[in-house]
Amino acid sequence: xxxxxxNPRYLITVTGKKLTVTCSQNMNHEYMxxxxxxxxxxxxxxYYSMNVEVTDKGDVPEGYKVSRKEKRNFPLILxxxxxxxxxxxxxxxxxxxxxxxxxxxxxxxxGTRLTVx
Amino acid sequence: AQSVAQPEDQVNVAEGNPLTxxxxxxxxxNPYLFWYVQYPNRGLQFLLKYITGDxxxxxxxxxxxxxxxxxxxxxxxxxxxxxxxxxxxxxxVRGIDTGRRxxxxxxxxxxxxxx
Numbered sequence: 001x002x003x004x005x006x007n008p009r010y011l012i013t014v015t016g017k018k019l020t021v022t023c024s025q026n027m028n029h030e031y032m033x034x035x036x037x038x039x040x041x042x043x044x045x046x047y048y049s050m051n052v053e054v055t056d057k058g059d060v061p062e063g064y065k066v067s068r069k070e071k072r073n074f075p076l077i078l079x080x081x082x083x084x085x086x087x088x089x090x091x092x093x094x095x096x097x098x099x100x101x102x103x104x105x106x107x108x109x110x111g112t113r114l115t116v117x
Numbered sequence: 118a119q120s121v122a123q124p125e126d127q128v129n130v131a132e133g134n135p136l137t138x139x140x141x142x143x144x145x146x147n148p149y150l151f152w153y154v155q156y157p158n159r160g161l162q163f164l165l166k167y168i169t170g171d172x173x174x175x176x177x178x179x180x181x182x183x184x185x186x187x188x189x190x191x192x193x194x195x196x197x198x199x200x201x202x203x204x205x206x207x208x209x210v211r212g213i214d215t216g217r218r219x220x221x222x223x224x225x226x227x228x229x230x231x232x
Contacts, residue, residue, distance in 0.1 A: 004160075033219070042121075042207060042222035043161075058219060090160060092220075104149050104168065104211070106220060108160040 002027045006091050006109035013081055013116055021076045021112050023091030031094045032074040033058065033106075034066065036087040043090065049074055081116040088113050119144040121210050123223035130198045131231050138193040138226045140208030150191040151209040151220065152182055161207065167191060178202070198230045 004025045013019050025032065033048035035058075045058030049068040063085055065077040074093075078085060092106040120143045130136045142148060149168055153161040165176025172184045182193045191208060205227050209220040 035222075040126075040224055042123075042224040043209075043220075044222075045219050048219060092161075105151060105163045105166050107163070108153075110160045111158075 002107065004091055004093055004107050004109040006089075006112050008112060009110060010113050011115070013114070015082055015116055016080050019078050019081060019114075021078075021089060021091075021114070023074045023076065023109060024072050025074075025091075025093040025107070026072065027093060027095070027107065028071065029093035029095050029107075030071070032068070033092050034064070034074070034076045035090045035092065036060065037090060037111075038087050046076070046089075078114075081114075083116050086114060086116050119148075119210055119212055119221045121208050121221055121223035123206075123208055123226045125226050126224075127227045127229060129229045129231065132200050133197050136195050136198045136202070136228065136230070138206050138208075138228060140191045140193065140223060141189050142191060142208070142210040143189060144210050144212040147213045149211045149213060150182075150184060151211075152176065152180070152191075152193050153207045153209060153222075155205040155207065155225075157204075164193070164206075198228075200230050200232055203228055203230045 007022045030051045034046040035043040037043045044060045046064050047066040049055045055066050089112045091109040094106040122141045151166045152164040155161050165174050167174050167184045175181045180195050205225050207225050208223040211220050
């Protein structure tokens with residue numbers, strides 16, 4: 001089954017304690033990204049990756065790091081979490097555009113609800 | 118820059134009635150437009166997309182959306198609502214010429230279908 005898998009689904013942590021949220025996709029997609037969802041703000045992109053070893057900042061990258069050492073994995077790292085990073089996080093992947101852009105839709109993971117106290 | 122507006126935080130409709138969830142967008146050049154649905158404690162599920170061609174796009178679960186370039190709108194519609202359609206709906210846009218492939222989402226519209 002084609003899917004994007006995030007772990008953990010729920011995480012409560014304390015301020016300053018480094019954490020990693022993993023993301024893995026089995027569709028051989030080139031493009032992967034991380035979003036955070038906050039009430040009234042929709043989803044905002046944190047970081048994205050066009051392919052292995054190619055990453056770049058999205059709209060809200062402060063306080064986050066990512067890596068793309070393998071095509072299927074795109075972990076999100078919070079080196080020193082703060083309470084304002086309490087949010088619902090989604091990983092997404094999509095294939096290349098193609099001639100007519102047929103495969104442009106993104107597939108999303110189930111989400112990780114992070115609470116930083 | 119690209120942006121999406123979903124002017125209604127919530128839409129209430131009776132089961133069996135038609136529903137419309139509104140979306141307007143702003144993007145440089147031609148857009149890719151999407152609708153996603155989020156059920157409680159679930160990730161986002163793709164509903165439909167507009168890439169090119171017919172302005173009326175049909176998607177999953179009987180939903181459709183109409184692309185209107187002059188009004189920069191992409192409203193989601195369904196002829197007859199079901200209670201099971203109750204969920205949070207997101208409109209998203211990406212400029213075709215945007216190398217980032219980043220989606221810009223609206224703030225979401227909660228659809229409540231009453232029995």
